[in-house]
Amino acid sequence: xxxxxxxxxxxxxxxxxxxxxxxxxxxxxxxxxxxxxxxxxxxxxxxxxxxxxxxxxxxxxxxxxxxxxxxxxxxxxxxxxxxxxxxxxxxxxxxxxxxxxxxxxxxxxxx
Amino acid sequence: xxxxxxxxxxxxxxxxxxxxxxxxxxxxxxxxxxxxxxxxxxxxxxxxxxxxxxxxxxxxxxxxxxxxxxxxxxxxxxxxxxxxxxxxxxxxxxxxxxxxxxxxxxxxxxxxxx
Numbered sequence: 001x002x003x004x005x006x007x008x009x010x011x012x013x014x015x016x017x018x019x020x021x022x023x024x025x026x027x028x029x030x031x032x033x034x035x036x037x038x039x040x041x042x043x044x045x046x047x048x049x050x051x052x053x054x055x056x057x058x059x060x061x062x063x064x065x066x067x068x069x070x071x072x073x074x075x076x077x078x079x080x081x082x083x084x085x086x087x088x089x090x091x092x093x094x095x096x097x098x099x100x101x102x103x104x105x106x107x108x109x110x111x
Numbered sequence: 112x113x114x115x116x117x118x119x120x121x122x123x124x125x126x127x128x129x130x131x132x133x134x135x136x137x138x139x140x141x142x143x144x145x146x147x148x149x150x151x152x153x154x155x156x157x158x159x160x161x162x163x164x165x166x167x168x169x170x171x172x173x174x175x176x177x178x179x180x181x182x183x184x185x186x187x188x189x190x191x192x193x194x195x196x197x198x199x200x201x202x203x204x205x206x207x208x209x210x211x212x213x214x215x216x217x218x219x220x221x222x223x224x225x
Contacts, residue, residue, distance in 0.1 A: 033212050035212070035213075040217075041148075041197060041217070041218050041220075042215070042217060042218075043154075043199065043201075043213075043215040043218075044215070045212025045213065045214070046212075047212075048212050090153065090154065097142070097203065099144065099156055099159050100144070100156075100213060101156065102146075102153045102154040102155075103153060104152075104153045105152075105153050
């Protein structure tokens with residue numbers, strides 16, 4: 001069974017569109033995260049959620065909004081997509097202060 | 112701001128050789144992680160180092176942590192082609208407010224040639 005899953009795996013869209021990426025974990029973890037990996041493979045934390053509360057929010061444009069309907073899901077909604085948003089987005093989950101397990105990633109291409 | 116520096120960023124080596132990847136970080140932390148990433152794939156957890164002096168080994172890979180020096184190493188013994196990948200170290204700094212994300216190094220792109 002997949003521990004952390006994301007959909008879609010690939011997302012190609014036009015500038016200015018709004019899109020969402022879904023993430024689900026079946027590990028029973030308390031905390032979920034979103035990371036962005038750019039074209040140089042640099043990984044950076046975007047958000048984390050702990051028990052449905054946003055804990056950190058790095059310097060991410062407010063066009064990005066995480067939504068957590070329950071402890072097992074953390075979706076990422078992006079408004080008014082820009083070329084610079086093209087990247088691979090990884091969802092992850094962990095127990096509190098524990099090892100993080102990553103989803104397969106969503107490759108977003110903005111044209 | 113926490114900084115995590117890896118070196119080298121690129122390493123090409125021959126099968127059978129030994130080498131070490133270094134990871135320095137700028138803030139006190141007692142948790143350090145090593146991940147492996149294959150091209151187009153997700154991150155696979157290799158090691159979780161939780162205390163000063165921790166040493167863990169899995170096959171040809173061995174990781175260690177020196178929290179006083181703020182240094183972790185990933186040592187490769189008798190490298191084989193299958194170990195070719197990008198290796199990331201990451202540090203977890205707990206602010207006390209709940210959950211913080213990992214701060215990653217830039218990754219070491221390792222190519223092992225026959």
